[in-house]
Amino acid sequence: MLMGLEYSGELFEQAALDQCVADTQSDDVFLTMLPEEPYIHDMAEIINMVMEVANHTGYAMVGSLGGCRRLNKTGRKYLRTLRIDSRELISIFKNNKLSPYIGVFNRVRAAMSKAFLLSVVESDKASVTEELEAVTFAVNFIEKAATNAVFKRYMKNYERAVKKNGTSLNGFVDDLFERHSRLLVLRLDIGYSLPYIQSQKWNVNPERVKSDFNRFLRAMKRSRLKDALCGYVWKLEYGPTKKYHYHLMVFLDGSKHQEDVVIGKELGELWKEKITNADGTYFNCNRDKEKYKRCGVGMVSWNEGEKISNIKHAGNYLVKLDLLVRPNLPDGERTFGRSGVKKNKSTAGRPRRLKTF
Template identity: 40%
Template sequence: MKAKELKHIEAAMLESTASYFDSNDTGVMSVGGERSAVLKIRDIESLAREISTSDEVCFYQKDMRGRARFAATKMGERLLTNIWAKEVIDKYYPIHDFNPFVKAFFESVEEHAQAFHSLRKAQSFDGDLLVLIDSLNRVVERLRRAVKSKDFKNEISSHRRLSNKNHKSLISYIDAVFEERSRLLVLRVDLGYSKSVVQRHFREGLQFEDVKKHRERFLRLLRARVPPTTFLGHAWKLEFGLSKSFHYHCMFFLDGSKLREDIVWGKIIGELWVENATKGQGVYYNCNRRKNVYRACGIGMVEHSDKGMRENLKKAAIYLTKIEYYMRIATEGRARTFGRGEMPKKPLKKRGRPRGAPASEGGEAIA
């Protein structure tokens, strides 16, 4: 994966750790625990890659003033800080499947983490240093063997295909929605649940099926609420975190030649979720209300010929799809955590006013 693309994915993942949900569109609440867990996931993925391509001995013994001391390379120091990271990550993301490099790391450190559970600082170890050093270096060798295995290569290939499949599907969908329109009114709205619902233990509170039914009811109500022929499409991504429970990140595409006032429509959509779809259990965040905070804004009124805005819109699509490069909700069977509307059919005759071509151009059954 290209470094620039990975940077966009990392930014999207970090953004997902902040909660903005407030039915009055005014509240902003940072979520520290999730952010710490996400930073660990990112570091572990990067570290596992580095270890797998290196042959360095990460842990060794050195002499200091006549005494044997524990020592580690920079790579080894990073490994030490993440040996027990799974405890933190599982706390905030308890129903998730992780990037294959992250899973391989967890499996490789498990034996050492259990054997030395009470020893979180290697430098304070007062036993046989060679036993500790040997255990840590075996962690490194296990990880290298795992990543070089045929099973791992098949797993990482499948993992990348799924993330790319959803992303390409959404990009094709956005292009198709734009194809016969002079402009789109693009809305991004996050849909979640109130604190009283979220604060229940996740195994006793909202279940996957409840959240799915709320989404299906919401989309039926939305199609009935928006003026006929103006609702052109949508996409959604389901996520889960300890502080916010289940929540959706959504994009909606309305006919910009017939509708204006994106902030108003974002509010209408949010209130429909809160008051009707969830019967008062929901909250929402109208992203269009704070378009100015986005470095690359691709929401609001987007003209067909505006190459810059359309590229920014496609960057926003990364948030809904490629965040799964690092982690995704583990679902049973064919349950989906991402979806979009049906691909629009091309009409026999073009609709909308004539337009100039842009400077250049670069359903639901989605996983």
């Protein structure tokens, strides 16, 4: 049985949302879905199928008419999933590393094509017996491919960095609240505008992205927020249309600042106008924090366990996006980073640590 990290519906929702662009020019926020957004849903169906099969979920049943074996509800779901053109999906995300489960599925379809079974799953006129044969072939292939020692070792290595980053993020948040009684938490998404990306013929220079982001961090550390800046976490993403963009969490001393929406906009404008010369764009997550099911932004006190858990929850879903699709960067380049944690000059009156999960 594969014992990998959790691939929940919420993770796929976050990934789909990452394939949208926010227009923040007016008082209202409008989300525009990009062409690749539907492919995230295809990705979700593929990964769920491969994981279910690898974990030995039943896929066939004996029908009530003459004991004829036929696909049950799960089997018919697999039949529909097998119709997804994985080659097209891989082509759309050609500059990304996709989940190894997608690779297994792509090999399944290739093997089915050689066995003349792909036409069965793509047909609406196949017989019950033909459908059962096709899904049985796919299931047997997946069980063999996804459960052999080589694949399991590869999958473990693939997930190791995600687990490591999640552990690092949780410890970072705990350390911050051990040193500060209140933190003002900001979340900001920054990237480049579609008109700019189009002007570059859909090819944004990664060196510019890296340089701009480093300049942004330096500018933030030197801004009026410098004495209140307790730490930050960042996550780099890449989309077929949005190209490179960052998710950023910033932690400020809550005794020095309370205006999270204003500061979020201030940092966004810093990125957009000063750093990128109006080539950039941003989304201030604090602006609509009341819309989040689990709000992990705004003012949070050290003893508000639920809110601290929400901060970790939000951060970990950014980290877990790498389980689905991650930027295809040169070796040694990071997709996740965080600042250090400043030590207090004095530990007198330091709040007790509250454990959260």
